[in-house]
Every structure is written in structure tokens, then in C-alpha cells.
Amino acid sequence: xxxxWICALVLVAVVLRLAARLxxxxxAGLAGAMLVAALLPFPYGxxxxxxxxxxxxxxxxxxxxxxxxxxxxxxxxxxPVWQLRAVCVLLVVLALWFYPMSLGSSYADPYALGFGDTxxxxxxxxxxxxxxxxxxxxxxLVLVVAQLAYGANLLHxxxxxDYLVDPWLVFWAVGWLVRxxxxxxxxxxxxxxxxxxxxATTARVAGx
Amino acid sequence: MKRFIHWFIGxxxxxxxxxxxxDDPGRRSTPEFRPDYVRGHDDLDGRWQMRFxxxxxxxxxxxxSMVELPDxxxxxxxxxxxxEGGPDVGIHSAVFDPCxxxxxxxxxxxxxxxxxxxxxxxxxxxxxxxxxxxxxGRMRLFVVAVSFGGWAASRLVVLESDDLGASWRFDEALTAxxxxxxSTLVKTPPISYQDGTVxxxxxxxxxxxxxxxxxxxxxxxxxxxxxxxxxxxxxQPLVLVDGPKQATALLRNENEDDQGMLYRSDSLDxxxxxxxxxxxxxxxPSSAVGGVVLSPGHWLVVANCNPKERDDxxxxxxxxxxxTWSDRFFFHNRHRWRADDVSEPVYLxxxxxxxxxxxxxxxxxxxxxxxxxxxxxxxxCEFQYDYPYVLQAxxxxxxxxxxxxxxxxxxxxxxxxxxxxxxx
Numbered sequence: 001x002x003x004x005w006i007c008a009l010v011l012v013a014v015v016l017r018l019a020a021r022l023x024x025x026x027x028a029g030l031a032g033a034m035l036v037a038a039l040l041p042f043p044y045g046x047x048x049x050x051x052x053x054x055x056x057x058x059x060x061x062x063x064x065x066x067x068x069x070x071x072x073x074x075x076x077x078x079x080p081v082w083q084l085r086a087v088c089v090l091l092v093v094l095a096l097w098f099y100p101m102s103l104g105s106s107y108a109d110p111y112a113l114g115f116g117d118t119x120x121x122x123x124x125x126x127x128x129x130x131x132x133x134x135x136x137x138x139x140x141l142v143l144v145v146a147q148l149a150y151g152a153n154l155l156h157x158x159x160x161x162d163y164l165v166d167p168w169l170v171f172w173a174v175g176w177l178v179r180x181x182x183x184x185x186x187x188x189x190x191x192x193x194x195x196x197x198x199x200a201t202t203a204r205v206a207g208x
Numbered sequence: 209m210k211r212f213i214h215w216f217i218g219x220x221x222x223x224x225x226x227x228x229x230x231d232d233p234g235r236r237s238t239p240e241f242r243p244d245y246v247r248g249h250d251d252l253d254g255r256w257q258m259r260f261x262x263x264x265x266x267x268x269x270x271x272x273s274m275v276e277l278p279d280x281x282x283x284x285x286x287x288x289x290x291x292e293g294g295p296d297v298g299i300h301s302a303v304f305d306p307c308x309x310x311x312x313x314x315x316x317x318x319x320x321x322x323x324x325x326x327x328x329x330x331x332x333x334x335x336x337x338x339x340x341x342x343x344x345g346r347m348r349l350f351v352v353a354v355s356f357g358g359w360a361a362s363r364l365v366v367l368e369s370d371d372l373g374a375s376w377r378f379d380e381a382l383t384a385x386x387x388x389x390x391s392t393l394v395k396t397p398p399i400s401y402q403d404g405t406v407x408x409x410x411x412x413x414x415x416x417x418x419x420x421x422x423x424x425x426x427x428x429x430x431x432x433x434x435x436x437x438x439x440x441x442x443x444q445p446l447v448l449v450d451g452p453k454q455a456t457a458l459l460r461n462e463n464e465d466d467q468g469m470l471y472r473s474d475s476l477d478x479x480x481x482x483x484x485x486x487x488x489x490x491x492x493p494s495s496a497v498g499g500v501v502l503s504p505g506h507w508l509v510v511a512n513c514n515p516k517e518r519d520d521x522x523x524x525x526x527x528x529x530x531x532t533w534s535d536r537f538f539f540h541n542r543h544r545w546r547a548d549d550v551s552e553p554v555y556l557x558x559x560x561x562x563x564x565x566x567x568x569x570x571x572x573x574x575x576x577x578x579x580x581x582x583x584x585x586x587x588x589c590e591f592q593y594d595y596p597y598v599l600q601a602x603x604x605x606x607x608x609x610x611x612x613x614x615x616x617x618x619x620x621x622x623x624x625x626x627x628x629x630x631x632x
Binding site: 041048051052053055107109111112116118128129140141143144146148153156157158159160161165166 | 220221223228236355363389390
């Protein structure tokens with residue numbers, strides 16, 4: 001049932017993103033309707049069908065969906081952008097290494113580490129401690145929740161990787177980084193054009 | 209307060225690390241196989257008996273597997289329906305009683321709708337099924353289930369039975385791949401480990417084509433996964449266990465640049481590591497292989513024995529762990545009628561002969577019609593004998609099931625001779 005709930009949260013987050021221009025009561029109503037539609041039992045509910053095709057979403061996707069829902073409904077975004085940017089970069093780099101090897105491009109199989117490996121858990125602890133030292137608590141919480149959920153076998157997967165990442169999270173991270181880059185470029189251009197008359201005036205004054 | 213939150217999160221990180229640690233790290237690092245050959249029964253001198261396990265009630269059958277029941281009977285499984293991948297395809301089963309030398313009536317024991325309902329996920333089609341009988345009498349069936357697309361989008365579901373395979377309930381879907389959990393299939397017999405875990409040879413055929421062994425505990429929890437080969441080379445690993453640390457895998461060749469023989473890989477550490485794939489000296493047309501270990505180094509392998517087509521089926525034997533092979537027996541050999549150059553009447557005449565040579569064929573005319581429907585086209589007809597599954601029963605009998613022209617599951621039975629004196 002946890003997999004269905006995470007799927008429902010992701011669907012609600014997507015709906016709220018698409019309906020971002022609607023007034024708040026409409027958005028809240030849509031979110032509620034989507035939540036109900038997603039959680040109806042199979043074959044009536046959306047979650048069963050989505051999970052049939054996409055398999056399950058990771059705990060990280062679920063937590064991210066929660067943050068996105070909160071943002072769309074309250075307008076407040078509590079996740080520091082620098083943390084999000086760092087996590088997205090890390091996710092994309094990780095995916096470039098993890099998915100090709102896990103899908104058979106080499107003898108080494110990083111996915112197999114997720115079935116219970118002390119070294120893998122130790123690496124996660126080190127990463128968590130690094131994030132903790134930098135006070136990146138969101139990343140720490142993702143690691144904590146994913147590992148606790150793995151310990152309780154909440155997703156019916158025996159692999160820790162499935163609790164940490166999924167391909168849709170990686171696609172989202174790529175999209176977020178592209179958007180981040182575009183926004184940064186637009187901002188730079190806006191600043192440049194805003195600075196231009198000042199610079200021209202300064203040049204004229206200097207030439208004069 | 210900030211200080212408290214900081215240290216609280218740090219504590220949580222340590223707790224989460226502890227929770228995610230493996231229960232038994234030694235299980236992964238020191239695996240040992242449990243060889244299951246039957247001592248004192250590696251001399252094959254009997255005479256093969258041929259029967260049909262299926263009754264031709266469905267137009268198409270394929271991919272048989274079997275397991276020995278505690279009382280010495282065999283229960284076989286295969287998928288059957290109007291066409292491969294069709295929505296009506298289900299898992300069928302029948303029981304062979306060696307005392308009566310007779311197969312029971314074929315029954316439909318698992319349906320697509322049943323799995324769909326109990327799993328709560330869409331299931332488009334069913335495929336290969338492989339059974340495991342646990343020491344406590346519980347039977348598990350690993351079934352290929354597809355929610356969308358073709359076989360490359362397969363997932364594995366596990367069903368359990370408390371009545372030796374007569375009825376089944378869905379247990380769970382195994383998650384064996386990080387990308388949508390697709391492209392995991394089974395075909396070949398499971399192996400056992402000394403700690404009670406089961407090794408399920410599986411293969412992937414979406415991005416890569418390679419084999420793996422999933423190691424499962426009694427709760428169907430995957431405790432380890434080891435890769436046999438990588439890239440796009442070989443599928444359907446048949447694992448032949450010679451000893452606690454020693455095993456060999458023979459794999460169906462899917463390498464487009466190097467066709468015509470089975471691949472091979474060896475392990476000397478209980479399956480923790482497998483050698484790079486290399487040629488096995490067994491000619492094969494990229495088709496499935498079945499086999500069994502009769503004693504350490506003494507193996508029987510059943511497969512198509514030519515590099516082109518599935519129109520023969522032979523049993524080959526090695527006494528030196530595959531260094532040298534000899535052709536032991538040809539169940540079929542239709543090389544001469546290859547390339548659709550056999551007319552339909554002649555073909556059907558030969559099919560009738562094969563049916564006549566099969567004991568207790570219930571409805572020869574229906575069987576003939578099924579073959580005509582499945583294997584004859586405008587250009588001509590072709591023979592197909594494939595997907596062998598081999599088992600040695602605890603009394604030493606050797607049983608082989610294979611797909612006969614996509615129309616029936618044929619059973620070859622070699623009763624064991626009397627137990628040699630002084631061995632047991």
C-alpha cells in the first residue's frame with residue numbers, strides 16, 4: 001500500500017504543477033480528487049495502473065512529491081535551492097554510472113549491492129554524515145527514510161537502491177537542472193540588459 | 209534547539225545505517241551449493257519411453273518444467289493457450305505417476321486474471337513457469353508475467369501452493385531490475401544452497417542479454433544476485449552443480465557475431481563469481497538447453513545439436529565436466545527436411561509416425577491437426593523440438609520434457625536400472 005501512496009503523491013504533485021495557474025481552492029480540490037482517484041483499489045484506481053507500467057517509485061520520489069505539493073499549496077518552498085541543485089547533479093552522475101552497469105554493460109553489477117551489503121551501507125552513512133556536516137538535513141532525511149523503509153520492506157523490494165532512486169526521479173532531476181540553467185541564463189540576460197543603459201551612460205561620461 | 213535537531217538527525221543516520229545492514233553478511237560472501245545428483249544412478253542403460261504430458265486441448269503449448277513430488281510422482285507445468293502471448297494463456301499442469309506409467313489429465317492451475325486480481329496490477333500475458341519444492345512441502349512457482357510490451361518487459365511473480373501444485377495463491381512480484389523492474393525471465397531449473405536458499409537462474413533480454421542467479425530465502429526475499437556474462441551475448445543459463453563450490457553454466461547463445469554454439473561459464477567459489485563466457489564445444493542454433501548432473505563431472509545435456517534449426521533434439525554426455533562430449537541419443541533428427549522442402553502430406557505422415565511412437569497418445573488426429581495449424585504455412589512445414597527440461601528423480605529415473613512442434617509437451621522417460629550393489 002505504501003507504493004500506492006507514493007504513486008498517489010507523485011500524481012498529485014504532477015497535477016498541481018500542471019494546474020499552477022489556477023486559484024488555490026481549485027488546486028486544492030484537484031489535489032484531493034486526484035488523491036482519491038489514485039488510491040481507489042485496482043482496477044479502478046490510477047495507482048495500480050501506473051505502477052503496472054512504471055513499477056514503483058522510490059521513497060525519495062515520494063518525499064520530493066510531498067515537498068512539491070506543500071510548495072504548490074502554500075507557496076512556501078522550504079528546500080534550499082543549493083541543496084536541491086547538488087542532489088540533482090549527484091543523481092544524474094550516479095544514474096550515468098548506475099543504470100548502464102546494472103542493465104548489463106559490464107560484469108560488475110552495482111544493483112546487486114542493494115540486496116544487503118555492508119560496504120554499500122557504509123558509503124551511504126558516509127554520504128549522510130557529509131550532508132549532515134554541511135547541515136543539508138533534507139538529504140539526510142531522505143537517506144534515513146529510505147533505509148528505514150528498506151528495513152521494513154515497505155515497497156516489497158529487497159533492494160535498497162529501489163528505495164533511494166528510480167528512473168523517474170532521475171528524469172525529473174535532469175529536467176530540474178535544465179530548467180535551473182535556463183532560469184539562471186534568463187536572469188543573467190535580464191541583469192545584463194538592466195545594466196546596459198547604466199554602462200552606456202558611464203562610457204559616454206568617461207568619453208566626454 | 210538547533211543543536212538538538214542537528215544531533216538528532218546525526219543519530220537517525222546511524223540508526224538507519226544499522227537497520228539497513230544485511231542480516232547475515234556471511235551468506236553473501238561464502239555461498240556453497242547443495243549438489244542434488246542421485247548417487248549410484250549415473251549409468252544409463254535403459255530404454256526411453258515417450259509420452260505426451262499435454263492433451264492437445266489448447267492449440268499451443270510451450271516451455272515445460274517439472275518437479276518431483278515427495279511420493280515420487282512428477283508434476284509438470286507449461287504455458288498453454290491459443291497463441292504465444294495471447295490473453296488466454298495460462299499455466300497448465302499434469303502429474304505423472306511412474307508406478308502407473310501414466311499422466312493425469314491436464315489442468316489449468318494459474319490464470320492471468322488470477323494473478324492480476326491477487327497482485328493488483330495489470331497483467332497482459334503469462335510465460336515460462338519454474339517450480340521449486342521446499343523441504344517443508346510448500347511449492348513455489350516462479351512465473352513470467354508481462355504488463356506491457358513483449359517478453360523483454362517481463363517481470364517475475366511468485367506463487368505458492370500448499371497442496372503440491374494443485375492450487376496456487378499469489379505471493380509477490382520479485383524486483384530484480386532497477387529500470388521499471390522489467391526484463392527478468394526464468395526457464396531453467398533452480399539450484400540449492402547449503403544454507404537452504406534457492407538459486408533461481410534468470411536472464412535479461414532488454415538492453416543487455418545475460419544470465420544471473422537470484423538467491424532467494426524461504427520468504428522469497430532476494431539475498432544475493434550474481435551475474436553470468438554481460439552485454440548482449442547469452443541467456444537462459446542452465447546451472448550444473450558438481451560440488452559445494454563448483455558449478456558450470458551453459459547458456460543459449462544470443463551473440464549475433466558468434467553464432468552456432470552454446471556459451472559456458474564456470475564458478476569455483478559457490479557461485480559468487482563466474483568466469484567470462486567462452487565456447488562450450490556444444491553446437492546449438494541459439495535455442496534453450498536442458499541438462500542434469502548424474503555425478504561430479506558426468507552430465508547429460510539435451511538440446512538441438514546443429515547450428516541452424518530446432519529440427520533435431522539430442523542428448524549429449526560428458527564424463528569430464530564438458531571437456532569432451534559424445535552424442536548419446538537422438539530423440540529427433542529432421543535435418544534432411546529442412547528449409548520448408550517437405551510437402552504437407554509427407555510432413556503430416558512423419559508427424560503421424562511420431563505420434564504412433566508415443567505411448568498412450570489420447571487423440572492422435574487432434575494432435576496432428578494442432579501440428580498442422582502451428583507448423584505448416586503456405587511455403588511448407590517445419591519441425592520444431594525445443595525447450596527441454598531435464599530432471600533426475602530420487603530413484604535415478606531420468607525425465608525430459610520438451611515442446612513438440614509447439615503443439616504438445618512430450619515426455620521422455622528413462623527408468624533407472626536396479627541400484628548397483630554397494631552404492632546408495
